[in-house]
Amino acid sequence: MHPMYQKREKDFCGWVLMLACAVMIFSGILFAGSNAAAGEMLKMGFLEEPKTLNVWRASDTWSRKVLGLLYQPLYVRDPETLMLIPWLAAEQPLFDEKDLSYTIKLRPATWSDGTELTSEDVAFTANFINEFKIPQYYSKWNFIDRIETPDKHTVKFYLKEPQAIFVSRSLTTPIVQKKEWVDRIEAAKKTEKPLGTLLNEKIEIPVSSGPFVLKEWRDGSYLFLQKNPHFFGTGKTINGRLLGPYIDGVIFKIFGTSDAAILALKKGSIDMFWWGVQPGYMEDLRANPDIELFQNEKSSLYYMGFNVRKPPFNDPNLRRAVATLVDEDFIIKRILQGYGAKMYSIVPAGNTFWYCPDVPKYAVGLDREARIRKAFQILRDAGYTWQIDPVEASGKVVNGDGIMHPDGRPMEKFTILTPPADYDPHRAMCGMMMQEWLRMLGIPAFSKPMAFGALLQQVKARHEFEAFVLGYGNLSLDPDYLRNFFISRNDKPSGWNMSGYNNPEFDKIADESARTMDRDKRQALIWEMQKIIMKDVPYLPLYNPKLVEAVRKGRFTGWVQMLGGIGSVWTFCELKPAK
Numbered sequence: 001m002h003p004m005y006q007k008r009e010k011d012f013c014g015w016v017l018m019l020a021c022a023v024m025i026f027s028g029i030l031f032a033g034s035n036a037a038a039g040e041m042l043k044m045g046f047l048e049e050p051k052t053l054n055v056w057r058a059s060d061t062w063s064r065k066v067l068g069l070l071y072q073p074l075y076v077r078d079p080e081t082l083m084l085i086p087w088l089a090a091e092q093p094l095f096d097e098k099d100l101s102y103t104i105k106l107r108p109a110t111w112s113d114g115t116e117l118t119s120e121d122v123a124f125t126a127n128f129i130n131e132f133k134i135p136q137y138y139s140k141w142n143f144i145d146r147i148e149t150p151d152k153h154t155v156k157f158y159l160k161e162p163q164a165i166f167v168s169r170s171l172t173t174p175i176v177q178k179k180e181w182v183d184r185i186e187a188a189k190k191t192e193k194p195l196g197t198l199l200n201e202k203i204e205i206p207v208s209s210g211p212f213v214l215k216e217w218r219d220g221s222y223l224f225l226q227k228n229p230h231f232f233g234t235g236k237t238i239n240g241r242l243l244g245p246y247i248d249g250v251i252f253k254i255f256g257t258s259d260a261a262i263l264a265l266k267k268g269s270i271d272m273f274w275w276g277v278q279p280g281y282m283e284d285l286r287a288n289p290d291i292e293l294f295q296n297e298k299s300s301l302y303y304m305g306f307n308v309r310k311p312p313f314n315d316p317n318l319r320r321a322v323a324t325l326v327d328e329d330f331i332i333k334r335i336l337q338g339y340g341a342k343m344y345s346i347v348p349a350g351n352t353f354w355y356c357p358d359v360p361k362y363a364v365g366l367d368r369e370a371r372i373r374k375a376f377q378i379l380r381d382a383g384y385t386w387q388i389d390p391v392e393a394s395g396k397v398v399n400g401d402g403i404m405h406p407d408g409r410p411m412e413k414f415t416i417l418t419p420p421a422d423y424d425p426h427r428a429m430c431g432m433m434m435q436e437w438l439r440m441l442g443i444p445a446f447s448k449p450m451a452f453g454a455l456l457q458q459v460k461a462r463h464e465f466e467a468f469v470l471g472y473g474n475l476s477l478d479p480d481y482l483r484n485f486f487i488s489r490n491d492k493p494s495g496w497n498m499s500g501y502n503n504p505e506f507d508k509i510a511d512e513s514a515r516t517m518d519r520d521k522r523q524a525l526i527w528e529m530q531k532i533i534m535k536d537v538p539y540l541p542l543y544n545p546k547l548v549e550a551v552r553k554g555r556f557t558g559w560v561q562m563l564g565g566i567g568s569v570w571t572f573c574e575l576k577p578a579k
Contacts (some may be wrong), residue, residue, distance in 0.1 A: 001148040009333045040248040040577055042556065045261035045273040049220060049254045053206050055174055056134050057199045061473070064253065065274060066223060069572055070208040071174035074104060074122070075167070079237055079562035079570050082477060084167060085239045086177060088117070088209065088232070090153075093167060100145075101167065108153075109232035111177050112172040112208040117232075119149035126157070126177035128185070132195045139484070140169045154320075162515045164522055168478035179206045211245045211573050223252040232572055242571040247556070250572070265291065265550055266461055272551040275566050278425070278443035279337040285550050292553045294566050295546055297350050301343065302346045302427065302471035304416070304434065304540040305459070309491075309500035312411055313466060317382035319377040323362040325437045332544055335429045339548060345530045347479050350544070350563070354479040356527035359534035368440075383405060400442030413444040414466035417459065420449040427469045430542060434469075461494050469542070472566060482529050483510040486538060499538035506532050554578050 055071050074089040090107040092225055109117040126147055129137045143163045148156040157244035178283045188197040195294055212225035226249040253270055255261040261273045262281050266288060285291045297527035306313035313319055328342045347355045363371045376391045383406030390400025418431035432445035438445035461467050475481060484490060487510050490497035513525035547565045557578050562572040
């Protein structure tokens with residue numbers, strides 16, 4: 001090569017190297033180099049990258065965690081009492097029984113772009129949801145008759161009929177800025193599918209009313225939220241708590257695996273892994289003097305679901321037999337290693353007002369052989385027969401085989417679908433154990449782990465399944481989900497009634513519970529709904545896991561513990577750098 005070209009190539013390579021170094025240094029400033037802003041930047045580990053910052057589309061955990069710090073509701077839960085307290089609202093809603101209206105006063109607040117948050121934004125949010133039937137929110141707002149905004153700090157909702165969930169579910173919806181969406185709506189209306197267009201809208205910089213605003217999102221690497229100088233809560237005392245934020249921002253680093261995130265936490269590269277710590281990491285983290293663990297209850301439900309539309313689980317006797325065979329004590333002690341609580345109803349026991357303690361229970365306190373004998377009795381009384389009975393005439397338990405339906409047909413093999421072990425080892429292991437427990441009675445069950453998205457499609461969208469193991473990690477404290485899960489009109493593709501449960505008596509009580517404004521009367525209805533469900537067992541509750549979260553010691557103080565963990569908006573408003 002000519003010496004001149006050699007020199008040019010050498011110079012070019014040098015520039016490339018310098019440029020690469022500059023990029024690395026610049027990009028590293030925000031995360032690895034954020035020690036420069038020592039103590040004032042909270043660094044958190046994410047397992048996965050958020051899928052969207054479009055609040056109407058977000059359904060994944062990671063998007064919701066980020067958006068929860070940007071878009072704020074009118075009311076939030078107090079971390080100690082769990083009662084709803086005014087947040088964007090200035091006071092409790094005023095209900096007028098005569099005209100079924102709620103009047104809400106707003107506290108002074110400003111969007112992150114400096115414009116005022118007004119009643120127009122609140123009304124716009126509700127009207128937007130109803131006009132486009134936004135899937136995740138429409139059922140919480142479709143009973144609104146009209147909305148008035150007499151002044152910029154007052155909004156008045158008129159209901160078509162009494163709705164018990166209005167305060168607890170509707171008024172906890174995130175409020176969006178009218179200005180941010182109005183042009184997008186007009187453009188979407190000109191498209192063939194306006195709703196789809198709006199849900200697919202890419203929001204790069206959300207206009208925030210929360211304690212933080214998005215500063216930067218680098219795909220596959222991190223998100224950077226900066227303190228919102230316009231946050232309405234800064235310097236205010238709300239519900240006895242003086243709010244910040246007292247930190248400059250939050251960096252969410254995406255790790256992809258729990259192993260990588262836990263390692264980063266132990267090395268001090270992050271301050272918190274915002275995800276429940278699996279039991280397998282617990283001993284190691286407990287022994288680490290630099291790590292602090294927080295344990296809190298969850299409002300969650302992990303359960304086995306049955307397809308009651310078709311054999312074999314269209315027979316409630318078979319479902320009750322399965323409920324008798326499944327050993328929740330084993331699941332809690334051996335699979336969850338003690339980090340969970342048994343569930344006897346669809347409503348967690350920790351939700352004390354709504355939880356019904358008198359639901360039908362199956363095989364409480366029985367050992368393995370006693371469970372098999374009881375399940376055998378249930379099925380034999382219902383007309384099931386076996387080629388080899390699982391219980392001999394002497395009462396001895398043996399391996400049953402060749403179970404047949406009451407009409408004499410052999411029971412065909414069926415699958416219990418579960419998420420894969422690398423997504424949730426607990427649910428995958430539960431499926432394997434259920435397979436073994438059912439086979440002891442001669443029931444031809446096969447556990448089948450499959451990709452989570454494919455599992456949801458098969459169960460929720462196509463209804464092509466016999467049984468499955470799934471969970472709701474963040475149930476509302478209002479038990480209206482009972483109605484949504486099991487009312488017959490929600491038995492449709494992608495509907496909430498995944499089991500296909502259809503009981504006119506349940507439907508009647510469920511609809512009455514939604515209209516009942518008296519809390520005590522509604523409690524009686526909710527309790528009756530739980531009794532019906534646990535008698536018919538379209539879902540079999542398995543466990544409610546305890547949430548253990550890990551943080552670095554000595555970096556920050558002010559973690560707020562509450563139901564659902566330490567990652568609430570309260571923590572982000574009260575966390576301070578350790579001195």
